[in-house]
Amino acid sequence: MTMKFINKLKNLDSLTAFLILEVLAVTSFSLGAVNALFYCFGVVVSIFAVFQSYSKFDKSEFKSLMIFFVPMFVLSIFVSFGNLFKGQTLLNVLVLLGINSFFIMGISANKIKSFNKETCLIIIGVSMALLVLISMIYSWANYGLFYALIYKETPIYYYDANKYDITKEGGWLMGFSMKEMSTLFTGAYGVILSSYLTVLLFVNPKKELKKFLIYLSVGLVGLIYLISIPNLWALVFIIPVIIFAACYRFLKDNKIFVKTIKIVLLSIFCLLVIFFILMIVNNINSSFAEFISSNVLLNRIFNGNRIVDGPNKILKQAFISYNLFGFNDSSLYYETQQTILVNTKMFEIELIKESGFFAFLILLAMVVLYIVYGFNYLKKSEDSNVIKVLSIGIILSYFIYSTFENDITPIVHETGNYVSFFRSPLSMVMLFVLGTIFMPLFVKKEKKQNEK
Structure with missing residues (x-):
C-alpha cells in the first residue's frame, strides 16, 4: 500500500513537471493569443505545483519566501486594478491570479524532482x-x-x-x-x-x-x-x-571586480533615481522648471530630447490632474485622454499611467531586491553555469x-489596441523564470545560518 502511494506521488510529480513545461511552451509561443487563457492555465498548473512542493518547504523557507513574494503580490494588485483598466473586473482578477500563479509556479518548480531547469x-x-x-x-x-x-x-x-x-x-x-x-x-x-x-x-x-x-x-x-x-x-x-x-x-572569482560591479550598478541606480526625482520636480514646480529651461545643458537633458518627451507628458498629467493611481480611461479631460495614447517606450513610466505613482515606487524597490538576490544566486546556487x-x-x-x-x-x-507590459504572455514567462532563480539561493543562506 505504501509503495503504491509513493508511486502515485512520483507519477504526480512527473505529471506536474510536464504540465509546467506545456504551459510555458504554449505561453512562449503565444498560441491563440488569448491572454486570459494563459492566466487560467497558469492558475491550474500552479495549484498542482504548490500541492507537490508545499510539504518540501520548512518554516525558515516560508519566512524567506514571504519577504520576496509580498512585493510581487502588492505590485500585482496595483497592476491588475489600476485606474486605466477600471471596469474590467473579471479580466483584472484573472490578471492578478495569472501574475502570481506564474511566479509561484516558478518558485514551486524548484522543489519538484522531475522538473529540469x-x-x-x-x-x-x-x-x-x-x-x-x-x-x-x-x-x-x-x-x-x-x-x-x-x-x-x-x-x-x-x-x-x-x-x-x-x-x-x-x-x-x-x-x-x-x-x-x-x-x-x-x-x-x-x-x-x-x-x-x-x-x-x-x-x-x-x-x-x-x-x-x-x-x-x-x-x-x-x-x-x-x-x-x-x-x-x-x-x-x-x-x-x-x-x-x-x-x-x-x-567571477575576482573579488575586486565583483565588488566594483556592485558599486557601479548601485551608482547607476542612484543616478537614475536622482534623475527621475528631478524630472518630477521639473513637471510640478514652475520655479524649478524655469531654472531648467534657462540652462542650455539641463534643458537639453530634461526637456529637449525624444527620450524624456513622453515621460514628461505622463508625469505632468499624473501630478497636475492627480492621477496618482493611474489614468482613468473614461476621463472627460481631453489632456488625460491624449496622454493615455502617448507611448513613452519605457514600461516603468507606463506603469505610472496604468496603475499610478505608488506602483512605480514598489517596482523600484523590487528591482533593488531582485538585483541583490541575483548576485547571491550567481554566487551560491548549485545550478550549472548554463542555467545561471x-x-x-x-x-x-x-x-x-x-x-x-x-x-x-x-x-x-x-x-485603439493597447498592450500592457505586465499583462503580456512574454512577461508571464519571465515571471516564471524569475521564480526559478528566486528560491534556491535564499533557502541555502538560511540553512547555513541555522547550521552555524
Whole structure:
C-alpha cells in the first residue's frame, strides 16, 4: 500500500513537471493569443505545483519566501486594478491570479524532482524561436529581406486613409492569423533569443554537441530575425547580456571586480533615481522648471530630447490632474485622454499611467531586491553555469529592452489596441523564470545560518 502511494506521488510529480513545461511552451509561443487563457492555465498548473512542493518547504523557507513574494503580490494588485483598466473586473482578477500563479509556479518548480531547469529554458527558447521563425518567413515573403533599409528613403504608405511607416512594422503570427506588428514589440523576442548565444561560452561542443546546436539554433533565429529587417538598434540591447556572460565566465572569482560591479550598478541606480526625482520636480514646480529651461545643458537633458518627451507628458498629467493611481480611461479631460495614447517606450513610466505613482515606487524597490538576490544566486546556487547565465540573461535582456523600446500599441492597423507590459504572455514567462532563480539561493543562506 505504501509503495503504491509513493508511486502515485512520483507519477504526480512527473505529471506536474510536464504540465509546467506545456504551459510555458504554449505561453512562449503565444498560441491563440488569448491572454486570459494563459492566466487560467497558469492558475491550474500552479495549484498542482504548490500541492507537490508545499510539504518540501520548512518554516525558515516560508519566512524567506514571504519577504520576496509580498512585493510581487502588492505590485500585482496595483497592476491588475489600476485606474486605466477600471471596469474590467473579471479580466483584472484573472490578471492578478495569472501574475502570481506564474511566479509561484516558478518558485514551486524548484522543489519538484522531475522538473529540469535547463530543459525548461530550452523549451521556452524553442517555442519562442518557432514563433519568430514563422513570422520571419512571412515577413520575408511580404516585405523582402532588409526592407527597412530598402524603404528608408520612402517609408510612408497609406492604409484606410491613415499614414504608416513600413520600416517600423513587420509580419507576425498572432493567434491563428498573421498581423502587421510594430518591430518595437517583436524586437523583444529577437533580443531574448539572441541572448541564448551567450551560453555557448559554457557549453563544450565536443562533449555536448546536441545541446550546443540547440542553443546555437535558438540564438541564431533571434539574431537573423533582427538583422534581416534590419533592426540594428535592438542588437545594442544584447551587449549588456554578452558583457554579463563574459564577465561571469572569466572574472567571477575576482573579488575586486565583483565588488566594483556592485558599486557601479548601485551608482547607476542612484543616478537614475536622482534623475527621475528631478524630472518630477521639473513637471510640478514652475520655479524649478524655469531654472531648467534657462540652462542650455539641463534643458537639453530634461526637456529637449525624444527620450524624456513622453515621460514628461505622463508625469505632468499624473501630478497636475492627480492621477496618482493611474489614468482613468473614461476621463472627460481631453489632456488625460491624449496622454493615455502617448507611448513613452519605457514600461516603468507606463506603469505610472496604468496603475499610478505608488506602483512605480514598489517596482523600484523590487528591482533593488531582485538585483541583490541575483548576485547571491550567481554566487551560491548549485545550478550549472548554463542555467545561471541563461536565466539571468533572458530576464536582463527583456528588462533592459522594455525600459527603452516597449510598445503599448503594437498592432499596426488596429486603432485603439493597447498592450500592457505586465499583462503580456512574454512577461508571464519571465515571471516564471524569475521564480526559478528566486528560491534556491535564499533557502541555502538560511540553512547555513541555522547550521552555524
